[in-house]
Amino acid sequence: MIVPAGTVLCRLADMADGATKGFVLGEGEWPLRGLLVRLGDGVQGYLNHCPHAGHRLNFHPDNFLTPDGALIVCRSHGALFDKASGHCIDGPCRGESLRALPVGVQDGEVRLTGPLDIDQLVTRYW
Ligand code: FES
Incomplete structure (x- = not known):
């Protein structure tokens, strides 16, 4: 399943500066789980998958x-x-890193800035 660029994840105003928010894309037993971090007027996005043991x-x-x-x-x-x-x-x-996801803010909404191939990401990281 490809989730298209432009998909809205939440509103920027739903997150306090510095706060985090989880999100899920896709359905079934293996959806893509991610998190957002608000940093001022911007947002970073990561897979909710620890590089240590994959939890x-x-x-x-x-x-x-x-x-x-x-x-x-x-x-x-x-x-x-x-x-x-x-x-x-x-x-x-x-020394390792969380897997970054393409997210950004447009018109007050946090959106995907590129498409996400959920099946590929879930197969690789879960
Ligand atoms: S520290 Fe995250 S799975 Fe071990």
Whole structure:
């Protein structure tokens, strides 16, 4: 399944600056799970897939951050990721990175800026 560029994921106003939000694209047992991070007027998007052991990063919807909100944390074994780059700065996958997704803000909406091949991504990362 190809999800086309321009697909709306949420409204920018739905996220506080610095906050995260999870999203799901596709259907069935193996949808694509992702997360968004708002940084000022921009947004970064990543696969919700830890490079350490392939687990989902979060236990609770939309909650991907350390208690101080500074970093993305994987709840399985504590890997810490920079919000802006997705780079792992500490933990068992130090030096690796979250898989970035093509997202951007247009007219106040967070959208895919390129198509996503869900089947290809799920086969490769899950
Ligand atoms: S699966 Fe994320 S730190 Fe182990």
